Amino acid sequence: xxxxxxxxxxxxxxxxxxxxxxxxxxxxxxxxxxxxxxxxxxxxxxxxxxxxxxxxxxxxxxxxxxxxxxxxxxxxxxxxxxxxxxxxxxxxxxxxxxxxxxxxxxxxxxxxxxxxxxxxxxxxxxxxxxxxxxxxxxxxxxxxxxxxxxxxxxxxxxxxxxxxxxxxxxxxxxxxxxxxxxxxxxxxxxxxxxxxxxxxxxxxxxxxxxxxxxxxxxx
Numbered sequence: 216x217x218x219x220x221x222x223x224x225x226x227x228x229x230x231x232x233x234x235x236x237x238x239x240x241x242x243x244x245x246x247x248x249x250x251x252x253x254x255x256x257x258x259x260x261x262x263x264x265x266x267x268x269x270x271x272x273x274x275x276x277x278x279x280x281x282x283x284x285x286x287x288x289x290x291x292x293x294x295x296x297x298x299x300x301x302x303x304x305x306x307x308x309x310x311x312x313x314x315x316x317x318x319x320x321x322x323x324x325x326x327x328x329x330x331x332x333x334x335x336x337x338x339x340x341x342x343x344x345x346x347x348x349x350x351x352x353x354x355x356x357x358x359x360x361x362x363x364x365x366x367x368x369x370x371x372x373x374x375x376x377x378x379x380x381x382x383x384x385x386x387x388x389x390x391x392x393x394x395x396x397x398x399x400x401x402x403x404x405x406x407x408x409x410x411x412x413x414x415x416x417x418x419x420x421x422x423x424x425x426x427x428x429x430x431x432x433x434x
Contacts, residue, residue, distance in 0.1 A: 249365075250368065251368055260381070261324050262319075264372060265385055268385060271430050272312055272316065292412065293412055294416055295419050304420055312386075319359065319385075324361050324363055331360065331362055332352065335355040337352035349363050351392060361388050376434060386430055402425070404424065405424075
C-alpha cells in the first residue's frame with residue numbers, strides 16, 4: 216500500500232512487563248482535513264507539492280553556488296540586497312529548509328485545532344482565524360507539525376503569477392521553524408514582499424513570504 220494511504224495513530228515503546236499494552240484511540244468518523252478531497256488524496260497532494268518545492272530549494276542553492284549576475288538579481292529582487300552576508304544566510308537557511316522538507320510525511324500535516332497547538336508547545340492562536348490558511352509552532356523542531364486550516368483547501372495547488380497556493384504555504388510555514396530560518400511574518404503577498412525588499416532588506420531576509428516567493432516564483 217502506498218505510504219500516503221497510511222496514517223500514524225500512535226507510538227509505543229516495548230518493555231518486559233507481561234501483558235502490558237498501550238491504548239490508541241482512532242476516530243474513524245472524523246471529517247477529512249480538506250472537505251473537497253479525501254485524506255488519502257490530501258496526503259498524496261501535499262507530499263508531491265513538498266517534494267517539488269524541495270527540488271526548487273535545491274535549484275536556488277545551485278544558483279547561490281554559481282552566483283552569476285542573474286542569480287544576484289533574483290536575490291536583490293526579493294531581499295533588497297545581494298551581498299555576501301545575504302548569500303551566506305540563504306545558503307545556511309535553505310540547506311536546513313531542504314532537510315526539513317525532505318523529512319515531512321503525512322503525519323506532519325494535521326487539522327488545525329487548539330489541542331494540537333498546545334501539543335506542539337505553543338499557545339493556541341486565537342487571532343484572525345477567519346483568514347488563516349495554516350500555521351506552525353516555530354520552536355516545534357521535534358515534530359515539525361503543520362496545522363492546516365479550511366482556507367488552505369481552497370487554494371490552487373501551485374502559484375500562478377502572483378497568486379498564493381498550497382505549495383507556497385507549505386514552504387512559508389516550513390521557514391518558520393527555528394531549525395530552518397526561524398522566519399516571521401512582516402509582510403504577505405508577492406506585491407508586499409517586493410516592496411519590503413526595497414524598504415527594509417533586513418526584515419525581508421527574515422520574512423516567511425519573501426523566502427517562499429524567492430524559492431518558488433518563476434515569473
